[in-house]
Amino acid sequence: MPNSFYNVKAGFVNIFGKPNAGKSTLLNALIGEKLAIVSSKVQTTRHRIKGFLTTDQYQIIFSDTPGIIEPKYKLHERMMGAVKSALEDADVAMLLVDINDNWEECDAVFSSLRLKVGSIVVLNKIDTADKEKIEAAKAFFSSKSYCKKLVTISALAQNNLQELLDAIVSLLPEGDPFYAEDELTDLSERFFVGEIVREKIFELFEEEIPYQTTVLVHEFKHKSTLIKIGANIIVQRETQKSIIIGEGGKMIKKIGSDARKDIEKFLGQKVFLELFVKVRPKWRENDLFLKEYGYS
Numbered sequence: 001m002p003n004s005f006y007n008v009k010a011g012f013v014n015i016f017g018k019p020n021a022g023k024s025t026l027l028n029a030l031i032g033e034k035l036a037i038v039s040s041k042v043q044t045t046r047h048r049i050k051g052f053l054t055t056d057q058y059q060i061i062f063s064d065t066p067g068i069i070e071p072k073y074k075l076h077e078r079m080m081g082a083v084k085s086a087l088e089d090a091d092v093a094m095l096l097v098d099i100n101d102n103w104e105e106c107d108a109v110f111s112s113l114r115l116k117v118g119s120i121v122v123l124n125k126i127d128t129a130d131k132e133k134i135e136a137a138k139a140f141f142s143s144k145s146y147c148k149k150l151v152t153i154s155a156l157a158q159n160n161l162q163e164l165l166d167a168i169v170s171l172l173p174e175g176d177p178f179y180a181e182d183e184l185t186d187l188s189e190r191f192f193v194g195e196i197v198r199e200k201i202f203e204l205f206e207e208e209i210p211y212q213t214t215v216l217v218h219e220f221k222h223k224s225t226l227i228k229i230g231a232n233i234i235v236q237r238e239t240q241k242s243i244i245i246g247e248g249g250k251m252i253k254k255i256g257s258d259a260r261k262d263i264e265k266f267l268g269q270k271v272f273l274e275l276f277v278k279v280r281p282k283w284r285e286n287d288l289f290l291k292e293y294g295y296s
Helices: 023-031 074-089 103-112 131-142 161-171 189-204 238-245 247-267 287-292
Strands: 008-017 049-054 058-064 092-098 118-124 149-152 214-222 227-235 271-279
Touching (some): 023 049, 023 092, 092 103, 092 161, 131 149, 189 214, 227 238, 238 271
Parallel strands (some): 008 092, 092 118
Antiparallel strands (some): 049 058
């Protein structure tokens, strides 16, 4: 690494908020790459996903975290564990608010975090609200003790992101970067492949299917002309397996086709993707299964 890369600002900037506030969309917009899967359904994000933004002046390690909820089973507890770990190492907290959400509920969530670092309240989706509502939201959150700075944005339209970055950098500590200039994340290609398959399940199915499903990539081999990938779609019941497979295998073929296109785009290489469906009753409550599926 060149010497000019040192003596910069560097730190962990972690994104917190209620489900569907737009955390994953914001992470992707700030990094300029699709690292976090996105869905209109709540609780799409189950892991802490880090993305690195590096310039000559700073290195920001962003973390997308699961939406803050009251845990109902062990998978939820693991998800909230990811939020807790992000709270512990944050240098700056971004508190993301969907401007159309209930502000009092958002305030209660942020107050419960008991933040010990500087925080930026980020009012998201301002392109869906009128000026009067935006000004009212700014007044409401600006008065809160956890609000050191406030920025209004639209993550989806990528409005005001530079203003947000400027606010973040102003709160970052000085220090050497944690990662090399060309690194984008600390997660494996295998992890992102599993997430892409899971995203397609969230897109294609309704009701309980997306929430009772996870994906385990069991094969990831680089061949001379392509990457061979094998993945298990884990469900809780035989009826769910039938729905995922679909009549004549129609649905699992659709999942595979849609996922393969995005995986090839992400990896920049041809992919052979093979999907299987496995039934694991009550996997969301089983410590061994949760560990095997990466929810440690």
